[in-house]
Amino acid sequence: MSIPIINTGDGSNLVACTHDYQVKCGNCRLNSLCLPLALESEDIEQLDSIIQRSKPLQKSNHLYREGDEFQSVFAVRSGTLKAYKTTDDGREQVTGFYFPGEIVGMDGISNNTHASSAKALETSALCEIPFASLERLSTLMPSLQRHFFQLMSREITADQQLITLLSKNSADERVAALLLSISTRNSRRKLSATAFRLPMSRVDIGNYLGLTVETVSRVFSRMQKMEVLHVDNKEIEILDIEGLRGVADIG
Amino acid sequence: MSIPIINTGDGSNLVACTHDYQVKCGNCRLNSLCLPLALESEDIEQLDSIIQRSKPLQKSNHLYREGDEFQSVFAVRSGTLKAYKTTDDGREQVTGFYFPGEIVGMDGISNNTHASSAKALETSALCEIPFASLERLSTLMPSLQRHFFQLMSREITADQQLITLLSKNSADERVAALLLSISTRNSRRKLSATAFRLPMSRVDIGNYLGLTVETVSRVFSRMQKMEVLHVDNKEIEILDIEGLRGVADIG
DNA sequence: CGTTCCATTGAGATGTGTCAATTCAAGTGG
């Protein structure tokens, strides 16, 4: 799951990726998940032409920070990002994790200012999509417009899902739901639904789920004892996915 | 704040509203908040032509239900709605309250299916905006497209605000934040920022904020004792708005 | 090999939930 890094010795790292990271949308293995979804191939080329691919973002570097001028949304090609806000009293609130094929940055549209910060949890490759170009292209390509509306709406429903989770569910249920969400997103990318490496720390998980690190850790231990999970630091194996669903649904 | 109802004696009620509810966008006193924002007057007329105005929705009736086919978004002209989801185990989760000038129904775009239900908390007048027409018009009017993107993005940031609230804040802080949010939304509509009637029940407030009714009630009592609020059932008066902000920020 | 950060585990404190009783408000029918 993790991306092999080649240390070039001069401080800059290169990512050895199985696919060229200048790959075009038409050839990208994520194009059935990502923005090109539902576009005709000639349309994909047009989309392709506005997308900027830059060198990978190293772990713990920011893609943008809260308050930065909003210019682009970003498609994750590899790696993982977290989005978070800093509250008035200086604490951090993680609002989402973004995996390959997902779009990050849409919360900046409303005010032309990023409402949250985005940080790489591991070295990540991104496609930058300048929003002005996307808007222009959307007026010409109704299916792109529609698809982008849908992506934003999906972000809304995902947030509402999280709201429900935070509002109604116990610690066990929350952790179970996150694991199942990651599992589902992995299988959409043809990766294992039952064994994966968590790209985020326990602190981030707790923060995202409204729990303390200690509680997250205890939940993992409990689930391991119940033989629902096998946990080895960040490596997770789901031993009993139905059991996990049972925990997530009612507890 | 509540809408006077004229009982016509035949079972159907008419709403006596200060403004004609067939009013066009161009004349609507909410047009500086609502969808027409940032449109030129000739554009507003075009938008106007796709909007359907129907008779008011009576209290506790549904605008749409979770799972219904998505066809339109709705602008609230008067009254208040709540949006809620029903969880797998049958409980309800309130995901938002919608006041005049706000748009409800955007979570249905992603799957062509409403992801939540919307119910009138009091008799409410609505403008129905068929989404297919809105999409068509958006390709012709870039400023409309942009504005709708912004409205969706605003919904995302609002949801993220709620996520933070649920994840990090105490009962007092949550209630304070909701009251301040209502206060702000009132003043945008040129209504009192300090005295208003809550359109929703304590149960709905608790549900929305991830608290029990009892806790909400105790918070109100506590704040009354601290002379921050004056509470008379649903009538709220904010006596010390700075104090309330203090509670919302750090407690 | 030490330093640092992250994760785990335990013991005790606490805010909020649960359960139950009471009051209050609004409507209904006699």
Place this chain on the structure above:
DNA sequence: CCACTTGAATTGACACATCTCAATGGAACG
């Protein structure tokens, strides 16, 4: 107009899940 009913809101006592504080263990990294 007054009992009666019903649902909403308040208040109290107690329980419990999660947080807080503290110590330890383990992994990653220079």
